[in-house]
Amino acid sequence: MSIAGKPETLIILVVAAALVDRDGQVLVQQRPAGKQHGGLWEFPGGKVERGETPEAALVRELREELQIGVSPVAVRPLSFTTEEAAGRHLTLLLYIVEAWTGELSPTAADAIRWVSSESLRDLPMPPADLPLVDVLARALLDQQSG
Numbered sequence: 001m002s003i004a005g006k007p008e009t010l011i012i013l014v015v016a017a018a019l020v021d022r023d024g025q026v027l028v029q030q031r032p033a034g035k036q037h038g039g040l041w042e043f044p045g046g047k048v049e050r051g052e053t054p055e056a057a058l059v060r061e062l063r064e065e066l067q068i069g070v071s072p073v074a075v076r077p078l079s080f081t082t083e084e085a086a087g088r089h090l091t092l093l094l095y096i097v098e099a100w101t102g103e104l105s106p107t108a109a110d111a112i113r114w115v116s117s118e119s120l121r122d123l124p125m126p127p128a129d130l131p132l133v134d135v136l137a138r139a140l141l142d143q144q145s146g
């Protein structure tokens with residue numbers, strides 16, 4: 001409880017990556033059953049830890065979750081969204097990542113899939129991701145046509 005006697009809102013900052021391959025396909029992973037949003041498809045990533053920059057957190061999460069190496073200068077901020085639910089305030093920062101080293105080897109997901117940005121809309125994803133999917137689809141379309 002806070003001093004004012006109101007329940008504390010838990011404020012969390014989450015970073016996530018749209019990994020994009022040469023054909024413009026995007027990697028999504030399935031959250032393990034039993035976790036919050038279990039079974040839904042998400043962008044790899046996770047919570048920023050105390051004293052960590054968002055970019056360093058993203059590099060760490062991609063190493064932990066997919067066993068790939070990413071340079072902090074190769075992560076491109078795309079958009080963010082916020083969500084207020086069940087006493088917590090989530091800020092979700094989405095980056096585009098187009099270069100990495102190593103073979104993808106998922107450690108934290110039930111499954112991974114490469115999908116076109118258009119088909120992302122057909123996958124069940126956490127609600128906070130939905131506006132980001134639209135921004136991502138538009139950005140990748142612009143990139144292709146530019």
Ligand SMILES: Nc1nc2c([nH]c(=O)n2[C@H]2C[C@H](O)[C@@H](COP(=O)(O)OP(=O)(O)OP(=O)(O)O)O2)c(=O)[nH]1
Pocket residue numbers: 014015016036037041042043044045046047048090092126127128129
């Ligand atoms: N990684 C990721 N998390 C998302 C997305 N959309 C979304 O709402 N989230 C939420 C789900 C979780 O509540 C939170 C991320 O927490 P997490 O549990 O995956 O993070 P973590 O790996 O740091 O977790 P842990 O140590 O607590 O297990 O953000 C998304 O696209 N990617």
